[in-house]
Amino acid sequence: MINIEHVTKKYGDFIAVNDLSLTVESSEFLVILGPSGCGKSTLLRLINKMIERNDGVVMINGENIDDLKGVELRKTIGYVIQNIGLFPHMNVHKNIATVPRLLKWKEDTIDQRVADMLTLVGLEPSTYKDKKPAQLSGGEAQRIGVARAMASDPAILLMDEPFGAVDPINRLRLQKEFRKIQRKLKKTVVFVTHDTDEALLLADRICIMNKGEIVQVDSPENIVLHPKNDFVKDFFKEEGILTILSRKPAVDYAEPIEVDENPLHKDATMRDVLLKMLTTGQDRVSLSNGSISWDALLQIAGSDVHESE
Amino acid sequence: MITVKDKTLLLLSSIGAAAFVFLNLIKHKPNRILPGEPYSSFDIFGNIGITLFLVWGVFIVISFVELKHKNQIIFILTTGLLISLFWLLLSNVEALIDGESSARISFSAGFYVQIFCIYMLYSTYTERIKDHTYIKWIGLLSIVGVFYYFTNTDAFSHLSLVKEYAIKKEQFYDHLRIHALLTFASVITGAIIAIPLGILAYSRKKLEDKIMVPLSIIETIPTFALFGVLLVPLAGLGNLPFFEQIGVSGIGWAPAYVALTLYTLLPIGRNTLTGFHSVDRNVIEAAAGMGMSNRQILQKIELPLAFPVIFTGIRIAFIQTIGGAVLAGLVGGGGLGTFVFLGLGEASPDLILLGVLPIVFFTILLDYILRTIEKIIGGMIYD
Ligand SMILES: Nc1ncnc2c1ncn2[C@@H]1O[C@H](COP(=O)(O)OP(=O)(O)O)[C@@H](O)[C@H]1O
Ligand SMILES: [Mg+2]
Numbered sequence: 001m002i003n004i005e006h007v008t009k010k011y012g013d014f015i016a017v018n019d020l021s022l023t024v025e026s027s028e029f030l031v032i033l034g035p036s037g038c039g040k041s042t043l044l045r046l047i048n049k050m051i052e053r054n055d056g057v058v059m060i061n062g063e064n065i066d067d068l069k070g071v072e073l074r075k076t077i078g079y080v081i082q083n084i085g086l087f088p089h090m091n092v093h094k095n096i097a098t099v100p101r102l103l104k105w106k107e108d109t110i111d112q113r114v115a116d117m118l119t120l121v122g123l124e125p126s127t128y129k130d131k132k133p134a135q136l137s138g139g140e141a142q143r144i145g146v147a148r149a150m151a152s153d154p155a156i157l158l159m160d161e162p163f164g165a166v167d168p169i170n171r172l173r174l175q176k177e178f179r180k181i182q183r184k185l186k187k188t189v190v191f192v193t194h195d196t197d198e199a200l201l202l203a204d205r206i207c208i209m210n211k212g213e214i215v216q217v218d219s220p221e222n223i224v225l226h227p228k229n230d231f232v233k234d235f236f237k238e239e240g241i242l243t244i245l246s247r248k249p250a251v252d253y254a255e256p257i258e259v260d261e262n263p264l265h266k267d268a269t270m271r272d273v274l275l276k277m278l279t280t281g282q283d284r285v286s287l288s289n290g291s292i293s294w295d296a297l298l299q300i301a302g303s304d305v306h307e308s309e
Numbered sequence: 310m311i312t313v314k315d316k317t318l319l320l321l322s323s324i325g326a327a328a329f330v331f332l333n334l335i336k337h338k339p340n341r342i343l344p345g346e347p348y349s350s351f352d353i354f355g356n357i358g359i360t361l362f363l364v365w366g367v368f369i370v371i372s373f374v375e376l377k378h379k380n381q382i383i384f385i386l387t388t389g390l391l392i393s394l395f396w397l398l399l400s401n402v403e404a405l406i407d408g409e410s411s412a413r414i415s416f417s418a419g420f421y422v423q424i425f426c427i428y429m430l431y432s433t434y435t436e437r438i439k440d441h442t443y444i445k446w447i448g449l450l451s452i453v454g455v456f457y458y459f460t461n462t463d464a465f466s467h468l469s470l471v472k473e474y475a476i477k478k479e480q481f482y483d484h485l486r487i488h489a490l491l492t493f494a495s496v497i498t499g500a501i502i503a504i505p506l507g508i509l510a511y512s513r514k515k516l517e518d519k520i521m522v523p524l525s526i527i528e529t530i531p532t533f534a535l536f537g538v539l540l541v542p543l544a545g546l547g548n549l550p551f552f553e554q555i556g557v558s559g560i561g562w563a564p565a566y567v568a569l570t571l572y573t574l575l576p577i578g579r580n581t582l583t584g585f586h587s588v589d590r591n592v593i594e595a596a597a598g599m600g601m602s603n604r605q606i607l608q609k610i611e612l613p614l615a616f617p618v619i620f621t622g623i624r625i626a627f628i629q630t631i632g633g634a635v636l637a638g639l640v641g642g643g644g645l646g647t648f649v650f651l652g653l654g655e656a657s658p659d660l661i662l663l664g665v666l667p668i669v670f671f672t673i674l675l676d677y678i679l680r681t682i683e684k685i686i687g688g689m690i691y692d
Contacts, residue, residue, distance in 0.1 A: 050598060075600030085595030089613050089690040099599050134691060148599075 001026050002047060002156065002188070007056030009042055009212075016042045018212040019056070026155075027186040029179070033199040033235075034209035040192040041082065043209070044158050047190065048077045060156070075102055078149035078157040078187075082164060084141050086133040092118070092144055093129040099152040117147040122177060139170040146178065150187075157182075159191045163198070175201055196236055200224070200243035208232055220244060241301060246271035253300055254290035261286040270300060315372040317433055318383065322368030325426035329362050332419030335398070338469065340411040341657075348405075350419055354397050361397070364390045368430075380437040381444050387430045388448040392455050394423065399464040406467045415469035415659050469659040470666070477648070477663065485667060487562070488644035491637055492630045495566055499573025500623055506574070507581025507619075508607070521582065524575040532568060532636045539564040565637035565644070572633060573626035580622025584615030617687045624679040631672050635664065 002024040009017040016039045024030045032040045045051045047058060049070040058065045065073055086095050093114050100110045115125040121143040133141060142163055149157055163171045163178075179202050182189055193199055199206050200220045208215040208223065208231075216228040224240035227233040248270040263286040264272055273292055276285045283294040313319055329350045336345030351358050364386055376382065398420075406412045435445055459465050466472070474481060503524075510520040530538075544559035546552045557563040588611050596610045638646025645664040652660030 048598065050594075071600050071602050073600075074598060079595075079598035081591060081595050081598055083591040085589070085591035085593075087592055087596070087610060088589070098596075098601075102600055102605070132691065
């Protein structure tokens with residue numbers, strides 16, 4: 001758990017983070033979202049003491065980070081920087097082994113760990129471990145960056161626009177895979193982005209920032225359906241609801257009514273259901289475990305409205 | 310319309326051709342002191358000379374056309390030209406000398422200019438040969454082979470330069486050794502001082518100017534002035550027992566060594582600074598973010614990544630120092646410069662060349678070796 005209490009960071013007279021308080025629960029995927037220059041990276045770097053605060057307190061698992069040496073603290077927190085920053089003179093194996101080596105793990109433990117990490121991020125260890133960063137595609141490099149940050153199995157991961165440099169198709173795949181990994185390993189993740197779709201897809205909670213301050217912290221549904229003010233509303237526009245639907249597995253909402261038609265695939269989301277209705281004109285779509293109707297779909301999109309009103 | 314396709318080739322071959330026609334090739338001297346009688350390329354080569362001249366002409370023509378395998382063709386022709394030039398020259402020397410043991414042949418401007426053009430062509434077009442690379446090795450081996458053959462001929466021993474060498478053989482190797490020693494010692498000392506200075510200038514922004522500006526100023530001090538400045542302190546130092554024992558004094562090797570070392574500080578220090586600045590900030594940020602200490606970042610990340618640039622600085626320092634070490638001859642420091650200044654005093658161009666030619670040769674050789682190492686290091690670090 002990370003507690004950020006009344007933290008302020010100034011660069012000269014410029015206030016980059018202003019009296020900000022935020023709690024990140026254990027195993028939570030928290031996304032910090034905001035326009036460029038609003039202080040997202042700064043906030044992230046305050047957590048692992050890459051930069052010093054001017055005011056306020058940061059606690060990690062109940063321990064004040066001021067009681068810890070920066071170098072030691074950072075070995076226990078995974079960190080993926082905005083531009084990956086793989087070491088160009090080291091191969092993939094050595095890159096991933098960085099923190100385990102700093103922690104003086106045994107070599108054979110490290111070898112095993114590197115192989116596991118590569119498998120985890122979907123890269124074949126024997127193919128990739130000897131490659132140099134220059135030989136990797138943008139997507140592969142991002143995966144290695146994530147693998148490197150997780151190599152020592154830190155409970156907390158700080159990620160600064162980790163998928164920023166990947167093309168849209170690979171980005172979506174990486175996002176989905178990473179979301180799965182996070183669920184499986186129950187990491188506490190603080191994830192910075194300025195991409196609204198990415199935030200809605202990944203987050204347990206989204207923290208919207210502007211000009212060094214928090215505007216709203218809430219679940220993706222609530223952020224889209226109940227924006228606190230025009231700033232948040234303008235940020236998501238109307239399409240936000242589509243991303244919300246894409247987070248909901250259709251099978252979770254199936255009604256036990258059989259329809260005589262090919263069902264949607266098992267992993268289909270409510271967004272796929274909506275698309276099917278729009279393209280075919282049907283008002284009921286078949287699923288592997290029943291079906292779902294147009295009215296039900298509307299209710300699902302609106303159900304959140306009733307809950308929070 | 311006719312357009313120039315290869316300006317380098319046109320320039321070099323025009324100069325070569327002009328040197329062939331207008332400049333004297335050699336001088337025939339009855340003995341070491343008397344001025345000689347000049348001979349032009351046509352005088353020496355006679356009718357065959359037309360063929361050599363035509364090779365220069367062919368180069369000029371080639372520079373106006375597109376040609377398949379151009380680099381290889383130029384390389385082969387250049388190799389042939391070089392070998393024929395020597396072959397014909399040496400086979401005509403015997404006749405000129407005509408059995409007089411004190412007579413000698415010395416090269417004139419026409420010879421040096423043509424050799425220079427041939428060398429430039431050689432280095433330009435070997436670089437460009439990308440396929441059929443075995444040609445390079447055949448060319449190189451045939452030149453080495455032919456030269457080896459020439460060094461054992463009588464004609465070769467009549468060359469004035471060879472005569473000077475024969476007289477000064479022992480001194481030559483002593484001075485060559487001193488020259489090499491001075492060069493290596495200065496560059497290594499320079500590197501030991503300048504690399505930490507460069508790192509300091511990088512890591513303490515405030516010190517950058519305080520370090521780099523003096524290094525730049527040193528570079529602008531003329532060698533004579535520097536020797537003058539060093540004279541007094543080194544003479545003083547030479548009075549202390551230890552320094553007296555190792556031969557430190559206001560003249561000799563000590564001022565040469567100190568001056569040469571000082572001159573290497575800028576190229577090495579500046580390249581160290583540039584090398585460190587060229588390391589991607591993101592890479593350093595990532596290293597720090599994973600809990601590396603400043604020291605670990607320096608050792609494991611910055612130094613290896615900056616090293617190729619630093620090494621380039623060391624190469625530049627080497628090239629500069631091999632040439633600069635000539636000036637050691639001025640203050641009695643020894644080295645090949647001794648011949649140069651002796652030759653200047655005696656107005657003996659061949660003695661000067663005895664000093665200069667090995668310097669040119671070793672500069673080219675060392676540059677080639679260090680560039681090769683540079684590529685290998687770069688490859689190890691990035692591929
Ligand atoms: N080292 C620094 N010195 C001065 N200003 C900085 C520094 N780092 C960041 N800033 C400023 O602080 C603000 C927030 O930066 P940052 O946290 O990087 O924004 P982002 O939300 O895009 O990640 C920006 O206006 C930036 O210019
Ligand atoms: Mg940022």
